[in-house]
Amino acid sequence: MDTLYELHRQAVLAHPSSQPFWEAAGQGRLLLPRCDACGRRHWYPRAFCPLCQVGPVQWVPASGRARVHACTSLLRDPARAVMAFVELEEGPLMLTHLVGRNLTDWRIGAPLQVSFRALGTGLHLPVFEAAAQAPAAQREPGSSA
Numbered sequence: 001m002d003t004l005y006e007l008h009r010q011a012v013l014a015h016p017s018s019q020p021f022w023e024a025a026g027q028g029r030l031l032l033p034r035c036d037a038c039g040r041r042h043w044y045p046r047a048f049c050p051l052c053q054v055g056p057v058q059w060v061p062a063s064g065r066a067r068v069h070a071c072t073s074l075l076r077d078p079a080r081a082v083m084a085f086v087e088l089e090e091g092p093l094m095l096t097h098l099v100g101r102n103l104t105d106w107r108i109g110a111p112l113q114v115s116f117r118a119l120g121t122g123l124h125l126p127v128f129e130a131a132a133q134a135p136a137a138q139r140e141p142g143s144s145a
């Protein structure tokens with residue numbers, strides 16, 4: 001994962017507009033870009049809204065909840081790095097890592113929650129792990145909370 005981490009570090013240096021995202025990540029909070037014109041959130045960050053082509057765009061808090069959209073491993077050891085597209089609760093797909101399980105133990109649609117991993121550069125990278133419990137909309141009728 002070191003190569004991917006280095007790419008993230010370089011991305012921050014190249015795009016200082018992403019600084020609020022990385023500051024929030026260092027505090028354990030996930031932010032997403034939201035368009036002021038259409039109100040929709042998107043990923044990856046851009047200077048304008050990719051959905052309505054207008055903007056402006058600002059950083060807003062995300063729930064941190066997601067589901068596995070697709071996953072794979074690019075390394076010989078599938079426990080080391082599981083790459084995934086996750087579908088955020090707010091809608092966008094995010095390319096990220098899944099942690100805490102081997103590749104073959106993940107299922108499409110599995111509920112996730114964001115977590116953060118220190119990069120050793122002072123930055124914290126959002127990754128996703130299995131959710132402690134399913135989101136409220138997915139619970140069985142009559143269940144509590």
Ligand SMILES: [Zn+2]
Pocket residue numbers: 035036037038039040049050051052053054055
């Ligand atoms: Zn928009």
